[in-house]
Amino acid sequence: MMAWNDILEEINHCNKCGFCLPTCPTYQITGNELASPRGRIAMVEALAREEITVGNGLDEALSYCLDCRACETACPSGVQYHKILEAGRQRLWSERPASRTYPWVVRQALNTVTRPKRLARMTWVARRLKKLPLPRALKQFTPMLAHTAPLPSPLPDVPAPQHAVHFFEGCIMSAVFPEANQSARYLLQTCHVAVSSPQGQTCCGALHWHAGEIDTAKKLAKQNIAAFEVGSDFIVNTAGGCGATLQEYKHLLADEPLWAERAERFSQRVKDWSTVFLAYGGTVSLEGQGEHVTLQNSCHLVNVEKAGDDAVAVLERVNNQAFTPLRSQNMCCGSAGTYNLEHTEWSLKILDQKMDEVDSMGPDRILVNNPGCHLQMQWGTTRRPSTAAVVVEHLATYLYRAAKTAYNSSKQLDSGKVD
Ligand code: SF4
Ligand code: SF4
Structure with missing residues (x-):
């Protein structure tokens, strides 16, 4: 995490123009300044200047942010909002650990995504639960996991490869949507790209990072960096959330001398599969x-x-x-x-x-x-x-x-x- 002085410097780039407000989903549904990027930045600034304590609505303001970063794209001053949010949340969680307790279902999700066998079992169960008469509270989540689709067969007449990429599988993508990963692999092969999946790769750590479990996120990042270190080809994936996290390993590990350079090299190689398909698949x-x-x-x-x-x-x-x-x-x-x-x-x-x-x-x-x-x-x-x-x-x-x-x-x- 950045030092508070650096956070305050980042906050100083915000001129309170409000251009980010219409792009913020939580501001759109509430119309409330405290549910907007500008309001959240103001709250973290007040906290950093010790004008407020971690009570005073800070918990609500920060925990209801989606961390979607639409405000960063909209910001004409280039404010790196996510760094301000992360600093605010870390301070909040360190002073009020109770504000970081998750519902049971979230704890299960965090514990499951790093365990492929358990994730496969849960997906199997969810597909069957869809047909059972469950209480509404549980039933509402089953359509989310009960997805099924047939696996595609290889596309014919695949040309000889001229490029090579490493494929990042992703925990949910490989357990719940294997047909999408397989489709992307076959499509890349049709545009002269050889695709390989290195052993030893794991969950990207996005859920843990966003939930404040930084140590687990770092552990997963290091495992992935080590798994993909051979070769200098692109690392492609089919999940925007995972891809963004993989690209941000360079920030996650920036303060670890043994890993910072390796993380930087890794992150530079990460591309969404569609970017590679667009570049090589013109014909x-x-x-x-x-x-x-x-x-x-x-x-x-x-x-x-x-x-x-x-x-x-x-x-x-x-x-x-x-x-x-x-x-x-x-x-x-x-x-x-x-x-x-x-x-x-x-x-x-x-x-x-x-x-x-x-x-x-x-x-x-x-x-x-x-x-x-x-x-x-x-x-x-x-x-x-x-x-x-x-x-x-x-x-x-x-x-x-x-x-x-x-x-x-x-x-x-x-x-x-x-x-
Ligand atoms: S990251 Fe948070 S503050 Fe920014 S647009 Fe998304 S929900 Fe709004
Ligand atoms: S974050 Fe950017 S767009 Fe939003 S109020 Fe500050 S300067 Fe304006």
Whole structure:
């Protein structure tokens, strides 16, 4: 964590202009200054100057922030809000440890994501629980975990590789959405990219870092850095939240002399899979099935990795589809790690705003690029009959099908079966 003097210097960059306010989901749903970036910065400043103590509403102000970082993208002064938030939360948690106790379900999530076998077991159970008559409090979460989709088969006529990447699996992506990871792998192979998955990799640590469990986050970061150290190729992934965390290892380990340089090198290699596909996949044909699709971009992909436009550009390359971006495409869906479990009421208000927009557009599919957004949007569609038929799907899964359709069409044309 930065020293308080440095935090105050960062805070001094904020000129209180308020440009960030309209981009902040919690300000949008409350209209309350204390639920806005400017209000939260003011609270941390008052704390740093010892004008307030850790009571005085600081807990509410800071814990209800999604850490989506839309305010950073909007800020004309380049204020690094997340550093101010992290300093405020650390101080709060150190002085009031009780403010850091999580609901049981969050504790289970933190304990599970680093244990692949346990995560696989829980996913299996969730898929079965979906069919049982559960109490509403539990039932509301089962659509989020009960996702199933068939695994894709390799795309034919894969060209010889000219590039190589290492694939970061991700704990939730590999347990709950293996079809999306596999689709991304096959798509990269069609654009001359050899894909390998190093042994020894683990959860990125995002949930622990955001929950203030810095020691666990650092331990996971070191394990990943060591696992991917061989080679200098890109490290690709299919989850905006994980990708952003991997890119930020350089900050997480900046004060550890033995790891800082290794973390910097690691972070520089991290790319979203769509960025690599966009760079190398220019000749891959993509054919949709005449559907109306929209995209919910991961806020960390947009605001931290700055790669949200790559996802849009890849999607725009698909023929025979109608793509209408959500007006709020780059705004957080309310999932935000464990936010939807800790602050369910606010999370649902943010989600319902998004679903109002989906409802008015009437798409066939909502495409996503992060597991938290996937589960959250799936939850959103099931909350009202008018959107219950909308399919939520990872962008890679959709594009894999588009590549396969284009390939099959070209073969039919070659064999004269189609005019
Ligand atoms: S990180 Fe997101 S929720 Fe938090 S203050 Fe910034 S825009 Fe608002
Ligand atoms: S964080 Fe940036 S955009 Fe928000 S009030 Fe401060 S200077 Fe303005």
